[in-house]
Amino acid sequence: xxxxxQTEGAxxxxxxxxxxxxxxxxxxxxxxGVLRAAVSYTGSGDSGGPDGVRFExxxxxxxxxxxxMAPQYVxxxxxxxxxxxxxxxxxxxPLDDALTDFATDAVEEHFAGxxxxxxxxxxxxFDATASTITIEHNSYFIRSDYFExxx
Numbered sequence: 001x002x003x004x005x006q007t008e009g010a011x012x013x014x015x016x017x018x019x020x021x022x023x024x025x026x027x028x029x030x031x032x033g034v035l036r037a038a039v040s041y042t043g044s045g046d047s048g049g050p051d052g053v054r055f056e057x058x059x060x061x062x063x064x065x066x067x068x069m070a071p072q073y074v075x076x077x078x079x080x081x082x083x084x085x086x087x088x089x090x091x092x093x094p095l096d097d098a099l100t101d102f103a104t105d106a107v108e109e110h111f112a113g114x115x116x117x118x119x120x121x122x123x124x125x126f127d128a129t130a131s132t133i134t135i136e137h138n139s140y141f142i143r144s145d146y147f148e149x150x151x
Contacts, residue, residue: 017073017088021102022133028070028095029128033057037126039103044119044140050104053096070098099126102133111137118142 012020029037036056042048054061069092076087093101103124107114114120118140125134 012073012088021070021072021098024070024072025095025098025102025126026128026131028068028098029126032064032068032095034064034128036128037099038123039099039126040121040123041103041107042119042121043115044117046116048115048119050100053099064095067094067096069093070095072098072101074101099124106133106135107137110135111139114139 032055034055034057038054038056040051040054042051055064071090072093073088074091074093076089078085078087106124107122111120114137120137120139122135122137125136126132127134
């Protein structure tokens with residue numbers, strides 16, 4: 001059995017939570033004057049994750065002096081009284097954490113198991129001007145070509 005509990009307001013669908021989180025991220029980026037933010041990631045051998053967040057301002061890349069907050073719907077899972085329960089709560093998160101969480105979820109959704117075997121790397125680019133998110137993904141693999149010739 002798996003229960004879902006919405007702790008803030010009326011229950012939102014997963015699509016509504018993603019849309020709300022996305023809108024809050026873009027709002028926070030624009031409020032700080034960020035043109036683009038990129039979350040890089042790498043992994044192989046069954047492990048991997050984000051490497052960091054880069055912010056691009058009109059005058060070039062730089063660190064934010066103070067990390068702004070972005071309201072995010074966050075899921076947590078607990079095993080209570082013999083059943084898994086999912087709780088969704090609206091929480092202020094540091095913008096770099098909100099970007100990293102959103103990027104990690106997006107990569108896993110589109111490239112499930114990306115860190116397995118030879119792994120992968122890439123960037124998730126948040127373009128605040130166009131309100132778009134692009135995953136730039138590189139999958140790694142060892143290629144083997146088998147040939148059999150009778151002579």
